[in-house]
Amino acid sequence: MSQTRYTKDHEYIRVDGDIATIGITDYAQAQLGDVVFVELPAPGLEVAKGGQAAVVESVKAASEVYAPVSGEVIEVNPELEAVPATVNEDPAGKGWFLKLRVADAGELDDLMDEAAYQDFLKTLG
Amino acid sequence: MTDAKPDPHSEPDAPLALTPLHALHRELGAKMAPFAGYDMPIHYPAGILAEHLHARAAAGLFDVSHMGQAFLTGPDAVRHFETLVPGDMCALAEDRIRYTQFLNRDGGILDDLMATRWPGSQSGEERLFLVVNAARKAHDFAHVTARSPELALVAVTDRALLALQGPKAADVLSRILPGLADQPFMSMRRVAHEGAELYVSRSGYTGEDGYEISLPGALAEAFARRLLADPDVKPVGLGARDSLRLEAGLCLYGHDIDESTTPVEADLLWSISKRRRAEGGFPGASRVQRQIAEGPARRRVGLALDGKAPAREGAEIVSPDGAPLGRVTSGGFAPSLGRPVAMGYVDAAFASPGARVDLLVRGRPLAATVVPMPFVPTRYYRGK
Incomplete structure (x- = not known):
């Protein structure tokens, strides 16, 4: 059974067993605007919780995407190289960034669930 | 994910000034942000990419009332x-x-x-x-006043400034103000409208044909609404204004040019006539004349990147063997080209078109070629 958690930096992490799929939320893609380039890590890279995992470039600016939890990158989304705008069109689905093998499932407890994230968004106005 | 950096031209706690179109921007759903002390539209719901392409294909309406008129x-x-x-x-x-x-x-x-x-x-x-x-x-106004005490500088604070830019700008404006379609590029006309005088210049900051229209602030919203009622016109924010001028190879003050750059280094020598190059008589003339004679040590150039990753302002420019050459002063994705472009200063030895350089982005070299600007051909009005 999968569960989705969120960071205050607007990354989502969908966990299924010890594999997590990471991307940015719909709120994040709307804030960024048109995504024109995504830089993804090489599979095999170990990322630490809160460390840089990817860079997303919109027409406006470059923004870092942080790893919500620690783990090893096992796959990145090849679609984003060809069609970066997939991040805008379907951030929670086809616009995912990378998959991690989660090192410490306990780190997920620090993250927001769907209801908490929606409440968090309301505080941003 | 981190947010874009705050505007360096705005004081963090000072109240923001509003243009006469502020309420209209809000009504149109603009994403607003501080720019040069004003609360300005960065983009509208269509987004920077669509706004940019619309200005290249039809006509974009820009509020540039924050600019100084005098x-x-x-x-x-x-x-x-x-x-x-x-x-x-x-x-x-x-x-x-x-x-x-x-x-x-x-x-x-x-x-x-x-x-x-x-x-x-x-x-x-x-x-x-x-x-x-x-x-x-x-x-600027303090500078002119201090240097020219015999003249009167009067800032115009009660007028808005709108820019209408794009290949359909002349058709659109002619439907409201007849007779402006054959107005020469870089000329001014005063046009009576609703009991007021509009200052209509055929100029702009996008590389397209178009106009900048100075008009009383009290008339600005109604005039903007008339323009926006035309199906060829869509509102364009400062985000696309920046990407449009980048494609046109035009300088943004505080980024591509500042007190540390001369017009010769900035590749603006075209704006200095033969007489003034010879006679001087302007501040810094001896240095400018020396740079004209000997060539500047560095020059602003256009940069076309090989790959898809953009290089932005601040990225270091190095030679293929790693020697520092200068920095990117503007850079990003060029919506009309579907690929990244940049401009920046490089050592004179690397300033000729065709020179190969690397742009350091997040510690990695992105290969690029020095190219002539504009990146997108300009389409200024040159007469029928």
Whole structure:
């Protein structure tokens, strides 16, 4: 059974067993605007919780995407190289960034669930 | 995910100024942000990409009321003004516009501006109409006043400034104000409208044909609504204004040009006439003349990247063997080209088209080629 958690930096992490799929939320893609380039890590890279995992470039600016939890990158989304705008069109689905093998499932407890994230968004106005 | 950096031209706690179109921007759903002390539209719901492409395909309406407008008036005002700028103002015919720069004593650029030779008064006083950058207007006006005590500089604070830019701009404006379709590029016309006078210049900051329209602030919203009612017109924010001018190879003050760059280094020599190059008589003339004679040590160039990753302002430019050459001053994705472009300063030895360089982005080299600008061909009105 999968569960989705969120960071205050607007990354989502969908966990299924010890594999997590990471991307940015719909709120994040709307804030960024048109995504024109995504830089993804090489599979095999170990990322630490809160460390840089990817860079997303919109027409406006470059923004870092942080790893919500620690783990090893096992796959990145090849679609984003060809069609970066997939991040805008379907951030929670086809616009995912990378998959991690989660090192410490306990780190997920620090993250927001769907209801908490929606409440968090309301505080941003 | 981190947010874009805050605007360096706005004081963090100062209240933001509003343009006469502020309520309209909000109504149109604009994403607003501080820029040069004003609360300005960065983009509308369509987004920067769509707004950019619309301005290239039809007509975009920009609110640039934050820019500084002023009249400079007095006896012999044109000749006095020439002591502050390298542009050939004496050769400028009435109602013609010149792009030029205020220079410091080292030839560094204090600001760039558009100066229109206005009709003189009956008493024989000469007059110029100036449009300067928003973030520099207080500085510029104080500078001109201090350097030209014999002239009167009057800031125009009750007028808005709208830009209508794109291949359909002339058709669109002609439907409201007839007779402007054949107005020459870089000329000014005063047009009666709703009991007021509009100052219509055929100029812009996108590389497209178009107009900038100065009008009383009280009329601005109604006029903007009339333009927006035309199906060819869509509102365009500062985000696409920046990507449009980048594609056109135009400088943004505080980024591509500042007090540390001269017009020669900035590749703006085209804006200095033969007479003024020879005669000098402007601040920093000896340095500018020396750079013209000997060539500058560095020059602003266009950069086309091999790959898809953009290089932005601040990225270091190095030679293929890693020697530092300069920095990117503007860069990003060019929506009309579907690929990234940049401009920046490089050592003269690497300033010729075809030179291969690397741009360091997040510690990694991105291969690029020095190319002529504009990146996208300009389509200014050149007559029928």
